[in-house]
Amino acid sequence: MxxxxxxxxxxxxxxxxxxxxxxxxxxxxxxxxxxxxxxxxxxxxxxxxxxxxxxxxxxxxxxxxxxxxxxxxxxxxxxxxxxxxxxxxxxxxxxxxxxxxxxxxxxxxxxxxxxxxxxxxxxxxxxxxxxxxxxxxxxxxxxxxxxxxxxxxxxxxxxxxxxxxxxxxxxxxxxxxxxxxxxxxxxxxxxxxxxxxxxxxxxxxxxxxxxxxxxxxxxxxFRLFGMEAAPATKPVRGLRIALCRGPHWDIAAPESQESLLTAGKRLEVAGAVVEDLTLPASFDTISRAHHIVLYGEGRGAFLQEYLTAPGLLHQDFHDRVLNKEGITAQDMVWAYDHAAACRRLFDALFPGYDAVLAPAAPGEAPVGRQDTGNAIFNSMWTLLHVPCIGIPCIKGPNGLPVGVQVVGPRMGDAALLGVAAAVSPVVDAG
Structure with a gap:
């Protein structure tokens, strides 16, 4: 018990x-x-x-x-x-x-x-x-x-x-x-x-x-849109899943690549329709847009602390306030516009797919406390404003967990939760 x-x-x-x-x-x-x-x-x-x-x-x-x-x-x-x-x-x-x-x-x-x-x-x-x-x-x-x-x-x-x-x-x-x-x-x-x-x-x-x-x-x-009606339980068979390696597949560790491909294969065996998805070329620079927005808006986020207690503020935040990245106003406008365009492109994939399946992390957890992991497999989705659900999948070469994520269109949270409930027993088979 x-x-x-x-x-x-x-x-x-x-x-x-x-x-x-x-x-x-x-x-x-x-x-x-x-x-x-x-x-x-x-x-x-x-x-x-x-x-x-x-x-x-x-x-x-x-x-x-x-x-x-x-x-x-x-x-x-x-x-x-x-x-x-x-x-x-x-x-x-x-x-x-x-x-x-x-x-x-x-x-x-x-x-x-x-x-x-x-x-x-x-x-x-x-x-x-x-x-x-x-x-x-x-x-x-x-x-x-x-x-x-x-x-x-x-x-x-x-x-x-x-x-x-x-x-x-x-x-x-x-x-x-x-x-x-x-x-x-x-x-x-x-x-x-x-x-x-x-x-x-x-x-x-x-x-x-x-x-x-x-x-x-x-x-x-939190009363997310669509949660007032319990989502219909979806069988895995017949689900349309887009397997998306994304623009940074080349820096995914072997275990991260294995996790995504294993999840896709498990779903296919269970009857889902799994198709490779190549995002439009404009997504190749979306991580750059995220970087610009992050550091550009971060300038003002820590200005108060920089002015009132600079001696207690870590150098990382001094660098943001002082714009060590050299981000310009034109950069910010480009990043905002680029994100908006990519959001429309991504939402247009639905309802052709029930969810997009993507890597959740570069690989296993790094050794030590300083390196908390690269956000490159997440930042794109964050900038797109879309819902994401992380699901455990396999163990890596050191016996540590390596997961995947399913992603839906903006405001598609309730439907994505239904997909996660259906696919998780298959993907998280360990």
């Missing part, structure tokens, strides 16, 4: 809804798991067992049960929480308590989640200092960034769900490295108020779970 911490969010939610499990019991079980593993994994920047239990008791006393009732939730430590510090992993904000919840945290609390603790992040979810978090599969390796602690905490059973963010590849890539499921929804459908702003064009609140059904629960809480 599973311990409560071993349950997926969906499994736990069923027990919590029917009264077979209490929020306090689940929270205590997760705290026991943390007591066993946190000293090794270092997923959290703030974890107060007493506060977590008080939050759980408050949920147990609630009159109504929301979608996330009783589920312990990890919150990335650049997202504000009313009762916990938000440090951004920065010496500027080591003890900052905002006194109010970010919008996404407020929604989660309103739907009954137990705000459990703050998970470690790369500084400002951008650059500078790395998280102390280690990959739970191999503690000599990174869990990925910037949502380092969130991915690791879910992977290691410390919490069933956690918030991440993605500006380049910071939700989907750590999911691949840690062997969990993750969703980056359509840009803008989840209110990002109360999360540190890096790029208003790119920043997206996402989340982690250990099954597609876990991702579905959180999507319901």
């Amino acid at each position: 599973k311990e409560p911490w071993q349950l997926t969010a969906a499994e736990a939610a069923a027990k919590l809804q029917d009264g077979a499990l209490t929020a306090e019991a689940l929270t205590r079980s997760c705290l026991e798991r943390c007591a066993e593993r946190e000293a090794v994994v270092k997923a959290f920047t703030f974890l107060d067992p007493g506060l977590a239990i008080r939050n759980a008791r408050r949920v147990d006393k609630a009159y109504a049960k929301g979608v996330l009732h009783g589920l312990p939730l990890g919150v990335k430590d650049m997202i504000d929480t009313a009762d916990m510090p938000t440090t951004h992993n920065s010496p500027l904000y080591e003890s900052l308590v905002q006194g109010r919840d970010a919008a996404c945290v407020g929604v989660a609390r309103g739907e009954g989640a137990v705000v459990f603790g703050k998970t470690d992040t790369v500084e400002f979810a951008a650059a500078g200092r790395r998280a102390l978090t280690r990959n739970p599969h191999d503690t000599t390796r990174t869990p990925g960034g910037s949502s380092s602690g969130s991915a690791a905490a879910v992977a290691d059973g410390m919490v069933p769900i956690a918030f991440g963010t993605q500006t380049g590849g910071s939700t989907i890539r750590p999911a691949s490295f840690c062997g969990v499921y993750a969703m980056k929804p359509t840009h803008g459908v989840v209110n990002s108020e109360g999360a540190k702003r890096y790029s208003h064009t790119l920043d997206t609140i996402g989340w982690y779970g250990r099954s597609p059904a876990d991702l579905h629960l959180v999507a319901r809480a």
Whole structure:
């Protein structure tokens, strides 16, 4: 019989809804798991067992049960929480308590989640200092960034769900490295108020779970378009899947290439129609457009800290404010226009396909903490504003997880969740 911490969010939610499990019991079980593993994994920047239990008791006393009732939730430590510090992993904000919840945290609390603790992040979810978090599969390796602690905490059973963010590849890539499921929804459908702003064009609140059904629960809480009607269960047979190597296939490690091709073959054997997709030539420069937008908007994102506490601000952020990349106004206009054109081109692929299948990361998790992985296989999708769902697939040469992602058109989140639910048992066959 599973311990409560071993349950997926969906499994736990069923027990919590029917009264077979209490929020306090689940929270205590997760705290026991943390007591066993946190000293090794270092997923959290703030974890107060007493506060977590008080939050759980408050949920147990609630009159109504929301979608996330009783589920312990990890919150990335650049997202504000009313009762916990938000440090951004920065010496500027080591003890900052905002006194109010970010919008996404407020929604989660309103739907009954137990705000459990703050998970470690790369500084400002951008650059500078790395998280102390280690990959739970191999503690000599990174869990990925910037949502380092969130991915690791879910992977290691410390919490069933956690918030991440993605500006380049910071939700989907750590999911691949840690062997969990993750969703980056359509840009803008989840209110990002109360999360540190890096790029208003790119920043997206996402989340982690250990099954597609876990991702579905959180999507319901946020009332994503189409979630009001339960998506029809789709059989794998007959699904039209576009296998997209993308413009950077040549820098994918052998295990990343194997993961994508294996996922495609597994789906084909299960009856899906899998077709190779070559994107139009304009997509060859979309990563350049992402780079321009990221660094161009990043100039203003850290200007306040640069002016008020320059001695405490990492050199990475000085470089952004001082525009060391030399980005011009004309560059920004080109990048915005190029992104808009590519969004229309990509959306036009649907409904001809049910989803696009693409690499989720360059390969296995790198050794050490400094290299959190290249976002090159994610940044394109982030700039396109499309929903992405990370799915575990194979183990690499060192026995570490390597995943893939399925991608849909803008505002196609509900349909993509249905596709993920159908294909995951086939793709995640290990």
